Amino acid sequence: xxxxxxxxxxxxxxxxxxxxxxxxxxxxxxxxxxxxxxxxxxxxxxxxxxxxxxxxxxxxxxxxxxxxxxxxxxxxxxxxxxxxxxxxxxxxxxxxxxxxxxxxxxxxxxxxxxxxxxxxxxxxxxxxxxxxxxxxxxxxxxxxxxxx
Numbered sequence: 413x414x415x416x417x418x419x420x421x422x423x424x425x426x427x428x429x430x431x432x433x434x435x436x437x438x439x440x441x442x443x444x445x446x447x448x449x450x451x452x453x454x455x456x457x458x459x460x461x462x463x464x465x466x467x468x469x470x471x472x473x474x475x476x477x478x479x480x481x482x483x484x485x486x487x488x489x490x491x492x493x494x495x496x497x498x499x500x501x502x503x504x505x506x507x508x509x510x511x512x513x514x515x516x517x518x519x520x521x522x523x524x525x526x527x528x529x530x531x532x533x534x535x536x537x538x539x540x541x542x543x544x545x546x547x548x549x550x551x552x553x554x555x556x557x558x559x560x
Contacts, residue, residue, distance in 0.1 A: 438537040462500035496520030497547040
């Protein structure tokens with residue numbers, strides 16, 4: 413079980429046994445990096461350490477990893493919000509060991525029109541049905557490799 417995220421192709425590939433899923437994503441518009449407050453997507457090997465939002469409705473809005481009770485209109489890109497599901501990442505290399513403290517996630521977005529482009533503020537954003545599908549497939553401990 414492994415997730416491979418390509419910054420160059422803005423694509424996430426999930427492999428488990430003989431099954432392979434491909435999804436378009438959006439990584440940081442600020443580039444790649446590890447600095448606190450940089451809003452950059454961290455590279456290297458990570459693992460999923462938390463799954464948040466199981467059973468939540470499509471478009472559920474999350475703040476501080478808790479559902480707010482609001483369901484957003486997908487396509488309303490007025491503000492960058494976290495929707496539907498969250499897979500929280502923890503860096504497992506020295507260079508990305510602050511990923512957990514930086515609150516870097518794989519999550520749904522209200523602004524699906526930016527998927528496939530560098531547009532996030534550090535996290536890996538996905539279309540809502542895609543993150544729901546991925547969430548249901550992966551388990552805590554799944555390795556996530558983010559590379560250029």
